[in-house]
Amino acid sequence: MDECVWSKNIKMISHYFEHDADVGIIGRGSTIEQAFESAAEAVFAIVTNLEAVQPDISVAFEFEEEDLEFALVTWLNLLLGKARELGMVFCRFRIHRQGNLWQAEALGGKWHADLEHGVEVKGATLTMLSVKQIGTIWEARCVVDV
Template sequence: MPAQTFPHEADIGVRGTGSTLDEAFAGAALALTAVICDPATVVPKQSVTIDGDAPDVELLLVDWLNALIYRMATRHLLFSRFKVQITGTRLHATAWGETVDVARHQPAAEAKGVSFCELKVCQQADGQWLAQAVVDV
């Protein structure tokens, strides 16, 4: 599941791609972790379940990423593994990670929320799915 970040003025974009919408959402979530730290340093030892529903898949992506940000902030967690199942505009997902260890994870930024700027969820001409948004840091 490819994940990447992209620069955006004072904020940073996150992008996930995959052969399915589920994979693209998981990639965007991994890119969200990459905004904060190197995901390879996060051990997936505890899980959190997230369910969501939205009017469309773009708003579902915003809700999904904001739900992760909320759990990171309130439970002091970082995530490195994701399983996402999307049916229509309903999401059921599990995120695995661990408690933040500042010395080991060396967080570089704090994600505050997802904006609607450059928000895009679509199937591309090559059949791959794209899920991207901009994160306020």
């Protein structure tokens, strides 16, 4: 049995356990925007088969972020939040950057049980967060909590 005694001499024992609730995603493209769009596809492909989604509803939003890495996490988390809020799943993505302003559009359809893969993505994290150019290709990566 674990011991945790509170007294003048505080003794505490910490433990760790393995947890497989994370998935690393990578988006690549010839521009930062294409890499972000590809990363969004990777996130929503965890949830459903994107080809099964009817892209008949468009959702537009914008945000400001100077840092490219934080912009990636913000982009993905805003998409996940909008999908939850509207009861949707997205399958197509567009994003455009002008300085610190990011303008985005996601297309998708209403969520229904037939689309489910049995995995819910809770959010994008800062773990292994990276946005960089490798030669002529931009790569956007992070870990998402599932």
